[in-house]
Amino acid sequence: MNVPTILSNRKLSNWILRIKEASSNRKFHEVISHYLELKIAGAQPIDDSLFPPILKALPYVSPKYGRSVHACLIKRGFESFTSIGNSIMSFYVKCGDLDTAVSVFNSTKSRDSVSWNILIHGFLDHGALVEGLWQFTSARVAGFEPNISTLVLLIQACRNRRAKLEVLQLHAYLIQSGLWAISSIQNSLLCMYADDDMECARNMFDEMREKDAISWSVMIGGYVQRLEVQTGLQMFKEMVSNPAIEPDGVTMVTVLKACAYSVNIDMGRLVHGDLIRRGLDNDLFVKNSLIDMYSNCYDTDSAFNVFNEMSRKNNVSWNSMLSGLVLNKNYSEALSLICSMQKEGTEADEVTLVNILQTCKYFAHPYQCKAVHCVIIRWGCESNELLLSSLIDAYAKCNLIELAWEVFVGMRRRDVVVWSTMIAGFAHCGMPDKAIMVFQEMNEATEIPNAVTIINLLEVCSVSAELMRSKWAHGVAIRRGLDAEVVVGTAIVVMYSKCGEIDASRKAFNQIPQKNIVTWSAMIAAYGRNGLACEALALFNEMKLHDVKPNALTIVSVLAACSHCGLVEEGLAYFKSMVVDHGLEPVSEHYSCVVDLLARAGNLDSAMELIKMMPESSKAGASVWGALLSACRNYGNTKLGKGAVSCVLDLGPTNSAGYLLASSMYAADGLWGDAARMRLLAKKRGARAVAGYSLICR
Template sequence: MRFPTNLWGSELPSLSLRIKESSRVGKWLDVLSHYREMQRYGVEPSDPSVYPLILKACLNLSSRYGKPMHAHLIKQGYDSFASIGNSIMDFYLKCGHLESALGAFHCMQNRDSISWNIIIYGHLNQRVVEEGLRWFNKARVARFEPNTSTLVLVIQACRSIGAYSEGLEVHGYMIKSGLCAIDSIQNSMLSMYVDIDLGSARKLFDEMSNKDVISWSVMIEGYLKSEEAEIGLKLFRVMVSEDGIQPDGVTAASVLKACGRLKDIHMGKLVHGVVIRRGDNDDLFIGNSLIDMYSKCKDVGSAYQVYREMSRKNNVSWNSILSGFVLNERYSEALWLFNSMAEEGVEVDEVTLVNFLQICKYFVHPSQCKSVHCVIIRQEYESNDLVINSLIDAYLKCNLVDLAWNLFNGLKGRDVVSWSAMIAGLAYCGKPDEAVRVFSEMSKTQEKPTVITIINLLEACSVSAELRRSKWAHGVAIRRDMAADVAVATAIVDMYSKCGAIDTSRKVFDKMPQKNVVSWSAMVAAYGMNGLPREALALLPEMKLQGLKPNSVTTLSALSACSHGGLIDEGFTFLKSMVNEYGIVPVLEHYSCVIDMLGRAGKLDIAMELINQIPDGLKVGASAWGAFLSACRSYGNSELGAGALSHVLELEPKNSAGYLLGSSMYAAEGLWENAMRMRRLVKERGLKVSAGYSLVHVGNRACRFVAGDCSYPGSQEINIMVEQLHSCMNIEEGIHFGVLEC
């Protein structure tokens, strides 16, 4: 039953108000309910502004209500109103129906700036970028006025597709229109220029009269992403100290990342202070960034303190501090943390597994590597290249060569990291022939070796100590245009020195276009290794003349050269002058080297005195006591040697070297019971014994003499010759040496 219009008309304004009120509070069902109530009595709202609200209700409830509403508006002739036509377009665009929105736009009799803004915004928002830019150009011809949000989207569109010329045109349009003073538009333009042309971005940035935190952040992050982190950090310092603008969380995290990359802990601490002042220290993302920064700056203590003080932690937090311990070679703490993760029920992911494999590799835990392999299979990480390559590396470092081979051969797609890991691992396991064979196999594939691959190949040739093969590897580096790389050239210097070709080492060193501290250290070590200690020492003042300061490794190599070359006085003097002349405080390794030097010269009392004088905070390690024990064995002093032996066995109970040194020392003095006790302990504890060997170059071959091996053809004749030599030297009979074919 239809009521007369004149009876119902008095209620129309009330229902229209109800529609508006329901729309304001988001009661969309009520909006449609009030409208249907009007339709039941055959009347329409007299106020056209009600229809956009009804369309909005359709959008929020179900898009299927929208099309009938559109048809009804066309029938009633309301689509001629620009505001209603705009609402129809907005409805279709928000429903994802771009074509329907375009149809509505083309049917509109009256278009305004909002109409153009909606259609451009719709294209760009739905990532139809190039078409959206074309619509923007059409709109400019039609002389419409874009709003700020549309302009920001247009600029972002130019940025996303790298449309530099279109971006310049938009910039020119905004200058003419006087819109450049709007902060959001300025920052959008700055973001576009940062991606396209950092120089133009800096020019725009310098011209900006009103720089907010977004402006500074965009410019700083632009420098950080463009590998110009130093400039980015300088700009950050100006932002905080001179302009007094506090960074937001994203900028702080980006700057912390750059500090870690540059090892700039001073700036990192400045950012940390800013974070605390802002009260962002509870922010999980920033907390994780701080852990990463401190770890990369070699301050794992501060990284752990940040970790402990975090009120919330996630997997990234645990993995960040675990990575920090591993990166700083704090493997015992890393192992403890990994066990804590298991106790806390933290989920293990690929980052955790890669770090734990590094721990297994350091402690040489074959069984743990196998356990990790099981976890990898269970959690389906077998297709993760980083995890599998880490597992191959760990297997090889734990001497599980067969398992590494099986894993490597089972890879469907081997990348350069896989090949490099296999080459490095085989060289580490003393299998240089296999390492070279793997490189040759890699050369037949499409995979191109990197600098790391070439360095691994050179290391394999160093292990084999064959001059011909080393020259071949040098040629490979030259053909690959990598011989001039400072790391590769340094590896070549080291390789030739281990082949005994010290003159070739020096030639390569002299021809290096660039040298760093590592290069000089390698040359110093090369001279020491080849019995030329005076030449090694002569390199240090030469190095200073080149503007390079020796580091701990350089000075350790010089001390080692003195030790093996018998330059006792020079070595002792050098140790005393390290602080004054080179600014290097001796560490335990330096003292161990000098103790070894004194021991070799039979100066056991002075060596013992030096051990007692080692500064507080430097705990005398197994290397120092081992060197002293070796000297006691050589000079028949089992009284001092017994004390050194107890320290060695306490510090390294799983290393067979100490037991064998002790056994040899006792045997030399006829204390057979003590000698046998040391041998029994080796067997009872299942320790692996690695035989010592010497290399002798015969022609182009490096023959390896290994104690106790008689498998080499002609070993009997060689043993007879050795026995005769022993007899001539009055060495006790019964000690025999054999050879192993190279």
């Protein structure tokens, strides 16, 4: 016996063992290192099981070296081994060289199911759906049956490519072969149908004998995605009624999204409680979804409680809370949260910048808008259309319309949102002609306006109060088939009322097929705006006959109508009934209307008493004190007006109306020094008055 040969074989066996062990632990660099040591030692292994681990490691370590190993295997005659051929094919597939993989497949004499599966997987993984389906058909003709993972991948590929015909053919094959009853295959088919056709998905779901948590989640998610929220929530109730089905975090997040869409806080709280019971409430994804749900349901306190309880927060957590505060118009809290975010060292992203711009817009902070603009440029985010649209909107609301226009002109690509924002910006700054010009340019650019664009266009016409232009805008809405939409129809009602065409407003109101509470409130306000208080109150009563429950906005419209027409007793009666009959708590806007109602009638002391009685939650704002100040000017009560002046200017330091009212009041009382002081203060604080114009002289 040759002792050195025995030792060499032992050493070779150790090498092979180390290579296989490293491969099973995915230590691919060690695999190649041991193989190179073996080559340097001049060993010639005859065990074919050594090479699959080496070929598996090569794509991750040294793809170029793989061809050399392939050549070595050919020389030594190992390529004819089925397992070796499959490993060579897998190597080329992982390297993206599908042509060579097909060549190896074609030259392999003995193929098995693994050979076909590798090739089909290769094409599908690289997005070659047609070739993958063709290889699948060839495998069936050759008598080989792809495995379950390949079938699931085929369905997924058809789903990604929206290849519905191919998936129907595949579905038929699965039924014929008896494979369709396998749970993973059924769920994959269900996902595909839920993307396009919930009716087909529901039919298949009802036919399934065994439904697991994934099956239910797919159906719930499909309905929620299509905004059939109530159906989705009903399916969730059916799901949890089965004790054998345990919903996971993904299902619960989908249900929370449904609660957010439908503003169903009661259901949202029940889901939150169920999450705690199941121990799923500590998941970061779930916590972020809870913040979003509570925010969309206008319960920022609960959202903040969830946020504060989080032991770990990511960017999504901060942005969800920030978006919730902005959505609920808690701008001061949003500013505080932005500061806390900076202190915590959490990096802002593009979503954060959008929310900061929304806050800057509310507080009319032009310098902060410019600072965000600088950050956008520094980060290279000029291609983000949503972010630039928010910047244009913020600049316009800060009366920096020139900067808004510069951003708009500098954009390489503009979508319908950007065009609509620019139109709205010019409307806000009292420049209807410019807004119309942008809309016409939008048409020339063949960008199709949507409902938001048309609403902004109608707002432009409301600003100019020009009847011919308003009729043209109405015609645009009709041509686009958008006039029947409730939001567009409501905007048409408002537009005609601001032009003084109350009959056209009522006609547009009557033509809206599905009126909501905003539509009724708009028409009531239209009557009040045009001095038709009796018609406004009659329509309010008609609305209740249609079983439409008034909200806070409706009561504001009714009170405003009473105020404009001097119906003091009626206005006070409606103010009292909003709490007693409708269960609505008065807010600042309601108090403002009643103060205006009393002040216009000369009851200044009563108006002042009401302001003092306002609760802390409805603190008197600039509109309340402005209504009192206007009445003080009209009735020559400078003594009471002086107190109102300081409040108006403190609450709205950049609003020119307060300074003009104060100056006019002092001038009427002969206090010319005080009148001049008000004008100088307005100039010092940068409060600019928007110039008026006459429609008759145009």
